[in-house]
Amino acid sequence: MPTKPILHRDDPTAEPLTGNVKVTRADWLNVAMDVLISDGVERVKVLALAERMGVSRSSFYWYFKSRQDLLDALLTSWEQTNTAAMVAQAEAPAKTITGAVLNVFHCIADPDLFNTALDFAVRDWARRSGKVRSLLDRSDARRVAALSEMFERFDYPELEAQTRAKVLYYMQLGYDMAEPNESYEHRLKMTPQYLRVFTGREPREDELEEFVHYTKRFWDV
Template sequence: MGRRLLHRDDPAKAELIGNIKVTREDWLGAALDALIDGGEEQVKVKVLGERMGVSRSSFYWYFDSRQDLLDALLDHWQHCNTAALIAQSRKTAATITEAVCNVHHCVIDAALFDNRLDFAIRDWAKRDVAVRAVLTTSEEARVQALTEMFERFDYAPTDAFARARVLYFMQAGYDAAELGETLERRLSMAAHYLRIFTGVEPQPKELQAFADFVRAVDARDSKTVAQS
């Protein structure tokens, strides 16, 4: 995911008026970039202000303290990444393999689920007990949502829980491994992964729909990079 546009630089946002040079959204976006690029230690009010060309007083219009900003980053992560995964697990699906494909949209689409932000939060949690507690609660909610997804397709509770954990933690480890696989290589394995995750043979139309989604996202992202 590229660096977030500042509110004042984004033509899709309403024009800023008066003495307002940046918004709370701008401060949060700049802090998210800093967190992802260098960890929470790089989330410094002075540095963020210099990047945006504004004084520290602008920051205190929106946040009480640096800790308030850090708390906002965690809240943003939960309301974006965790909420997105849970919502995808609850999407209407005719089969369990289609349901798992819905969840894997999160893996593919950074606009839906920011994988880099997830890694940044995990890294942060290694050094902060409070963040570790938030991460644990969030991951439990994600696994619970996936467990309920399997249960909707008549998997026994323990089996549903085990499959949910395999699905969730396998993907986390897969992304961390940074295998550098091509898009087509990953798609060629989709049917095999779905069979392992669910014990069910995926339908050709499900695999085609997933492949179409993946290629559409890849084309969109490639176009965005080319225009930037």
């Protein structure tokens, strides 16, 4: 996400000020994203966002041409984080397929790598917008394709790779949506079992230990 303002005025160095408060493009995007997640896209309105930040809404137009421009920026941010992160993790080097799946599981552990709440907010938005629905469909297809290619790298036949990719992807979506009341300790205990189900292969102890070490940065275990 760019931190340098994209201005729509003649002076490229000018920055909007409201009293002693300076707001940036990132501020507008972050607050809009919070509202999208908590209240839905209908509540992402310029005046409401300005009031939340305690600034004049005129500063909005230094960075965005319109509310739609802001909404498009939110979708771009979502694609450049969630979708790009999952694809990158699926493509990350691994010695085994279980190690590759654990790379993808990093998206579950690290909220900065993959924002689950934002993903659900975009899915809810897609129920009201054909444009967003099309974008979501393309994103889902891109994620599943990356996971399918991950399985194929480890010599799974094409159809089996696609099937395992879909089971892995859509199971995780449903799991997150259900929000089961489980401790992270329990989730880690189940991880080897999930890997056996998703891959049909036995995970290595060193891979599991590395994943536990990774999750400790984010999970209270």
